[in-house]
Every structure is written in C-alpha cells, then in structure tokens.
Amino acid sequence: MAKIPPQESPMESMKIRRRREIEDRDQPERGREEAGETSWTVGSQVTLPYLLSGIGMVLAGFELDIIQHWPVFKAMSEIFILAPALVGLKGNLEMTLASRLSTAANTGKLDSAADCWLLVTSNLAVIQLQSTVVGLISAVVAITLGSISGGNIELNRAILLCASSASTAFIASLILNITYLAPAVCGLLITVTPVWLLIARRNSSSREVLQTGWQPVLVAMLISSCGGLILDKMITDPRFQGMAVFTPVINGVGGNLVAIQASRISTYLHQSSIPGELPQGMQELCPNVCQIFLRSGPNSNSARVLLFLVVPGHLLFLFTIHVARGGHASITRIFTVFYLIASLLQVFLLLCGAELLVRLAWKLRLDPDNFSIPYLTAFGDLLGISFLAICFYAKLVTEG
Missing domain, CATH: 1.10.357.20 (SLC41 divalent cation transporters, integral membrane domain)
Structure with missing residues (x-):
C-alpha cells in the first residue's frame, strides 16, 4: 500500500512560494543596485x-504661534492636547500609505495598471476610514485628559471638538467654520464611513490594513495625546x-x-x-x-x-x-x-x-x-x- 505524503499547511505553502519568488529574482542585479547606493x-x-x-x-x-492667542484656544485648552494627535495622525496615515506603496512598487505589485489602480484606491479609502474614526476618538481622549487635568466637560464644547477633530482629520487642509453645524458634520462623516469600508475591502492588502492596522494608529494617537498634554501645560x-x-x-x-x-x-x-x-x-x-x-x-x-x-x-x-x-x-x-x-x-x-x-x-x-x-x-x-x-x-x- 503506497504511503500518502503529508499535505502541506497553507502557511508552509506560502513560505515555499515566497522563498521561490526570492530565489527567482535577479540577485546579481539587485546586489549591484545596493552596492551602487552610496551616501551621496x-x-x-x-x-x-x-x-x-x-x-x-x-x-x-x-x-x-499666532492662533494660540485666539479666544477659542484660550477657552478650550483641549485643542492643544488634540493638536499633536491630529497632526501625528495625518502624518502616520500618509507615511504608512507611502511606505506600503513603496514596498509594493519594489516588489512588482504596481507593474499592472489595473492592479495599481485597485491598490491605490483601496488604500486611499482605508486612510479616509481611519482618519474619520481615529479623529473622533482622539477628540474624546483630549476631552478626557483635559477634564482630568482640571477642566470641566461641557456638552457643546465636546460636540464642537469632536466635529472639528473628525472633519479636520477627514479633510486635512480645509479649515471649516462648523460652530453651528457640528452635529450635521458628525452625522455626514458617520454616513460616508461605510462607503470607504466597501471600497477598502476590494484589495487584499487594504483588507489586511483594516484587520491589523487599527491598533498601531490608536496607540500612536494616545502617545501623541500625552505629548499634547505636556504642550498644553507648557504653552x-x-x-x-x-x-x-x-x-x-x-x-x-x-x-x-x-x-x-x-x-x-x-x-x-x-x-x-x-x-x-x-x-x-x-x-x-x-x-x-x-x-x-x-x-x-x-x-x-x-x-x-x-x-x-x-x-x-x-x-x-x-x-x-x-x-x-x-x-x-x-x-x-x-x-x-x-x-x-x-x-x-x-x-x-x-x-x-x-x-x-x-x-x-x-x-x-x-x-x-x-x-x-x-x-x-x-x-x-x-x-x-x-x-x-x-x-x-x-x-x-x-x-x-
């Protein structure tokens, strides 16, 4: 009776395929490129x-330095706590996207125009989704830290801060005057969130970000908020x-x-x-x-x-x-x-x-x-x- 060879697990099969891909690459050419990358x-x-x-x-x-003297910044010190978290969030999302695209380009995943379009649009949708959700959470954290450090939580200020944070994260460079439209802005951003989710799920790499990319961004937001608390006290x-x-x-x-x-x-x-x-x-x-x-x-x-x-x-x-x-x-x-x-x-x-x-x-x-x-x-x-x-x-x- 012939002995049936054991079947390989999906993880082992993926490792074998990955090793073969690496071995099939033109190693001498890549070595020359690395050797030619000087400090200059x-x-x-x-x-x-x-x-x-x-x-x-x-x-x-x-x-x-100019806007720190505006009345709203003096009335709502939580904005200084929120500022490093929002600026850091914008930088995190953009730099992680650039890093993913750089890796994709260097590993041949952007060679096809169709693959390139799908990868880019899916990753942009992930960024929109993450910026909306984390921007809202960062405002809640800023309000909490502000109340712990001696402030009081007021509903109107909390709504304004949440709407400002979410909309600023969503539209990075657009300055919005949303004092009277705060609930509407929050509702609009929550409404469009499922759209970004559907677009982001079209690509395997962006689906992976949806599953594993939340923890680093959320923890980074908490760390930056601690820096914002120091900034609030110093400034x-x-x-x-x-x-x-x-x-x-x-x-x-x-x-x-x-x-x-x-x-x-x-x-x-x-x-x-x-x-x-x-x-x-x-x-x-x-x-x-x-x-x-x-x-x-x-x-x-x-x-x-x-x-x-x-x-x-x-x-x-x-x-x-x-x-x-x-x-x-x-x-x-x-x-x-x-x-x-x-x-x-x-x-x-x-x-x-x-x-x-x-x-x-x-x-x-x-x-x-x-x-x-x-x-x-x-x-x-x-x-x-x-x-x-x-x-x-x-x-x-x-x-x-």
Missing part, C-alpha cells in the same frame, strides 16, 4: 524633500513663551526622518526574506549602536545620512525663524546648542528604535509598513515636545 545617492534623494517639508513645518509653527506658561513655533519643526523633522528609515528597512525585508525570518546580516533582534550606524549595508548607510542631516537642517530652520522674527522667544546661542543636542538625540533614539521595531514586527509576522511607523512618529512627537520643554527650562535657568 541617499543624501541627494532625501535632502530636497527634507528641506521643503522642514520649511512647511516652520510655516506651521508660525501659524500655531500656557508665560515662562515658556515662544515654544509653539518650534513644536511642529522638531516633531516633524524627527517623524519624517524615522519614517524614511523604517520604510527602507521594511522594503528591504520584503525583498530579502519571508515574514517571521530575518535575513542574513539582520539576525539580531536587538542590534547595538555600532551595527545600526557603523556597519556596511544599505540600511546603515541611510541611517548615517539621516542622522547627519539633523543639525544642518535645524540650523537652516532656526535661521528662517530668526530672520522672519517668528515666535516670541529669542534664539540665543545657548538655546541653539540645547535645541540641536535635543533634536540630534531625538533622531538618534528614533533611528535605533526603528531598527528594533521593524525587526520585531517582521519576526512576529506583522507588516512593518503598517505596524512600525505610527509608533515611531508618535514617540517622536512625545520626545520632541519633552526635549523642547527641557530646552526652554535649561535656557530659563542658564540665562536667568
């Missing part, structure tokens, strides 16, 4: 977008006057740079290995600092370049703020030294965290494109606001 190549690709986004964050800082203290203009800059720079690194590591893992198994040269789950920044390889090369860009970029942004006379704080030499040390330490810690978190997500068979960036940018917001508060306190102590 990485720097030339990153520098211009980094500087342009930095100027945008400087302008955002100017705007925050209303006259001793820390001028902090508002620097907050979007230090938070945005750290988040942008670590998102680039996390996306590059994630794409490298998708190209080189299968979920659950780290490729050769990345076997350590928790690499040391020398392995992250000093060894040879494309990921270490980009980490060095990104860390190098911190000080020149921030010097340019500080100079822009000084020339434009933005903010209410004087940029002295002592403050500049403290600020540069804080920003450099922030990005250093985030780049180290990116290596650890992306490897951990891959080892746990989670997609790093969806899992790692929200956590990293949220911690970047928390570190940025905390370090900035320390800089102002140190300036206050040293300069009297």
Whole structure:
C-alpha cells in the first residue's frame, strides 16, 4: 500500500512560494543596485524633500504661534492636547500609505495598471476610514485628559471638538467654520464611513490594513495625546513663551526622518526574506549602536545620512525663524546648542528604535509598513515636545 505524503499547511505553502519568488529574482542585479547606493545617492534623494517639508513645518509653527492667542484656544485648552494627535495622525496615515506603496512598487505589485489602480484606491479609502474614526476618538481622549487635568466637560464644547477633530482629520487642509453645524458634520462623516469600508475591502492588502492596522494608529494617537498634554501645560506658561513655533519643526523633522528609515528597512525585508525570518546580516533582534550606524549595508548607510542631516537642517530652520522674527522667544546661542543636542538625540533614539521595531514586527509576522511607523512618529512627537520643554527650562535657568 503506497504511503500518502503529508499535505502541506497553507502557511508552509506560502513560505515555499515566497522563498521561490526570492530565489527567482535577479540577485546579481539587485546586489549591484545596493552596492551602487552610496551616501551621496541617499543624501541627494532625501535632502530636497527634507528641506521643503522642514520649511512647511516652520510655516506651521508660525501659524500655531499666532492662533494660540485666539479666544477659542484660550477657552478650550483641549485643542492643544488634540493638536499633536491630529497632526501625528495625518502624518502616520500618509507615511504608512507611502511606505506600503513603496514596498509594493519594489516588489512588482504596481507593474499592472489595473492592479495599481485597485491598490491605490483601496488604500486611499482605508486612510479616509481611519482618519474619520481615529479623529473622533482622539477628540474624546483630549476631552478626557483635559477634564482630568482640571477642566470641566461641557456638552457643546465636546460636540464642537469632536466635529472639528473628525472633519479636520477627514479633510486635512480645509479649515471649516462648523460652530453651528457640528452635529450635521458628525452625522455626514458617520454616513460616508461605510462607503470607504466597501471600497477598502476590494484589495487584499487594504483588507489586511483594516484587520491589523487599527491598533498601531490608536496607540500612536494616545502617545501623541500625552505629548499634547505636556504642550498644553507648557504653552500656557508665560515662562515658556515662544515654544509653539518650534513644536511642529522638531516633531516633524524627527517623524519624517524615522519614517524614511523604517520604510527602507521594511522594503528591504520584503525583498530579502519571508515574514517571521530575518535575513542574513539582520539576525539580531536587538542590534547595538555600532551595527545600526557603523556597519556596511544599505540600511546603515541611510541611517548615517539621516542622522547627519539633523543639525544642518535645524540650523537652516532656526535661521528662517530668526530672520522672519517668528515666535516670541529669542534664539540665543545657548538655546541653539540645547535645541540641536535635543533634536540630534531625538533622531538618534528614533533611528535605533526603528531598527528594533521593524525587526520585531517582521519576526512576529506583522507588516512593518503598517505596524512600525505610527509608533515611531508618535514617540517622536512625545520626545520632541519633552526635549523642547527641557530646552526652554535649561535656557530659563542658564540665562536667568
């Protein structure tokens, strides 16, 4: 009687197919591409977008410094708690989308026009759905934290804050005057939510985001809200006057740079290995600092370049703020030294965290494109606001 061979499980079959895909790729050609990616190549690709986004964050800082004195901001301090969560949410959703599309492009999933259209539209629908839901939840968290820190919950203010948060997250760049239309806006956003859900379920990758992509975004929102609580306490203290203009800059720079690194590591893992198994040269789950920044390889090369860009970029942004006379704080030499040390330490810690978190997500068979960036940018917001508060306190102590 012939012995029937055991059938392979779906997981084992997927692993075998994935290994064959990796083995069938043109390894010599990919090796030449990685070998040809020098520090100059990485720097030339990153520098211009980094500087342009930095100027945008400087302008955002100017705007925050102006509107912090508006009556609504003085009457509703919860807005300062909500601001980092909303800004971080917008950045998280956009950067996770960019990371997913980058991985899809590098693994051949965008070669077909039909596949490209389906993938893009489904992922955009996921972002609309997540922004609406998480924007509403972040407002509830801001109201709760505000009440815990000494405020009172009023129904009208709660409805206005929830509607403002959900609509701002839904329409990122549109400023709405919805004081009298708050219930209608909430109802409209809730009504269109099922539409985004139906569109998002059309693609397998976006369906995966719907199932596993909520936890990182929600936890990141909570972490950013903690940073917002610190910002609320600092920005209303006259001793820390001028902090508002620097907050979007230090938070945005750290988040942008670590998102680039996390996306590059994630794409490298998708190209080189299968979920659950780290490729050769990345076997350590928790690499040391020398392995992250000093060894040879494309990921270490980009980490060095990104860390190098911190000080020149921030010097340019500080100079822009000084020339434009933005903010209410004087940029002295002592403050500049403290600020540069804080920003450099922030990005250093985030780049180290990116290596650890992306490897951990891959080892746990989670997609790093969806899992790692929200956590990293949220911690970047928390570190940025905390370090900035320390800089102002140190300036206050040293300069009297």
